[in-house]
Amino acid sequence: GIQVEQSPPDLILQEGANSTLRCNFSDSVNNLQWFHQNPWGQLINLFYIPSGTKQNGRLNATTVATERYSLLYISSSQTTDSGVYFCGYNFNKFYFGSGTKLNVKP
Amino acid sequence: ETGVTQSPTHLIKTRGQQVTLRCSSQSGHNTVSWYQQALGQGPQFIFQYYREEENGRGNFPPRFSGLQFPNYSSELNVNALELDDSALYLCASSPGFGEAEAFFGQGTRLTVV
Numbered sequence: 145g146i147q148v149e150q151s152p153p154d155l156i157l158q159e160g161a162n163s164t165l166r167c168n169f170s171d172s173v174n175n176l177q178w179f180h181q182n183p184w185g186q187l188i189n190l191f192y193i194p195s196g197t198k199q200n201g202r203l204n205a206t207t208v209a210t211e212r213y214s215l216l217y218i219s220s221s222q223t224t225d226s227g228v229y230f231c232g233y234n235f236n237k238f239y240f241g242s243g244t245k246l247n248v249k250p
Numbered sequence: 251e252t253g254v255t256q257s258p259t260h261l262i263k264t265r266g267q268q269v270t271l272r273c274s275s276q277s278g279h280n281t282v283s284w285y286q287q288a289l290g291q292g293p294q295f296i297f298q299y300y301r302e303e304e305n306g307r308g309n310f311p312p313r314f315s316g317l318q319f320p321n322y323s324s325e326l327n328v329n330a331l332e333l334d335d336s337a338l339y340l341c342a343s344s345p346g347f348g349e350a351e352a353f354f355g356q357g358t359r360l361t362v363v
Contacts, residue, residue, distance in 0.1 A: 174349055175349050175350065175351060177351065177352065179354070184356075185287070185338045185340075185356070185357045185359065186354075186356045186357060187340060187354040187357075189353060189354070192351045230292070233349075234342075234344060234349060234350055234351065234352040235348060235349050236298060236305065236306050236347070236348060237283055237295040237298055237306055237308070238283065238285070238293070238295070238342060238352050240292050240293055241292075242292060243292055
C-alpha cells in the first residue's frame with residue numbers, strides 16, 4: 145500500500161494559537177481523509193479531500209495531489225481541539241498515517 | 251455524526267471468555283471493516299466485509315471472526331479472550347468496494363481482565 149506519513153508527531157499549543165499539520169503520501173491518493181480522534185476514542189470525520197481546498201469553521205484543509213501531500217490548518221485553537229489527528233485513505237481497508245497528537249493548553 | 255453505530259460502547263470480559271461486538275453501517279453502505287486500536291497506537295486492520303463476504307484480513311488469529319448480515323450490519327466475534335485483546339474496536343462503513351469515503355463508528359472499548 146501507499147505509505148502515509150504525518151508531521152509533526154506531537155504538538156503543544158497555547159489556546160488561541162494556529163497550527164498546520166502535514167500528511168505526505170508516497171504515491172497518488174484519490175480519496176484522502178482527515179480525522180480527529182477525541183479523548184474518548186471516537187474518530188470524527190473532518191474532511192474528505194482528494195484535491196483542492198475545503199473549509200469548515202476554524203479548520204481548513206488543502207490537498208495537492210500532484211505533490212502528494214495534504215495540510216490541515218487549525219486556527220484559533222481551543223482545548224476541545226486536543227486529541228490525535230489522522231490522515232489516510234481508503235482502498236479495501238483504511239490506511240492510516242501515524243497521527244499527530246495535539247495538546248491545546250488553556 | 252456519521253450514522254455508523256457500534257454496541258456496546260464499553261464492556262469488561264474475563265480472560266478466556268468470548269465476546270461479540272456489533273456495528274450498524276450507514277444507510278446505503280455495503281462495506282464494513284473492523285479495526286483494533288491499542289492504547290497509544292494507531293488502528294490496526296482486522297478484516298473487511300463486502301456484501302456479506304469477507305474481503306480481506308489483517309494479521310489477526312482465527313479466533314477473531316466476523317459476519318455481515320443482509321442489511322450490511324456486522325459482528326466481530328473474539329473467542330478465548332486474552333489480556334492483549336483489551337483495546338478500542340472501531341468499525342467503518344463505506345458505500346462501495348475499493349476506494350470510497352470511510353465513516354467510523356464511535357468504537358467499543360473492550361477490557362479483558
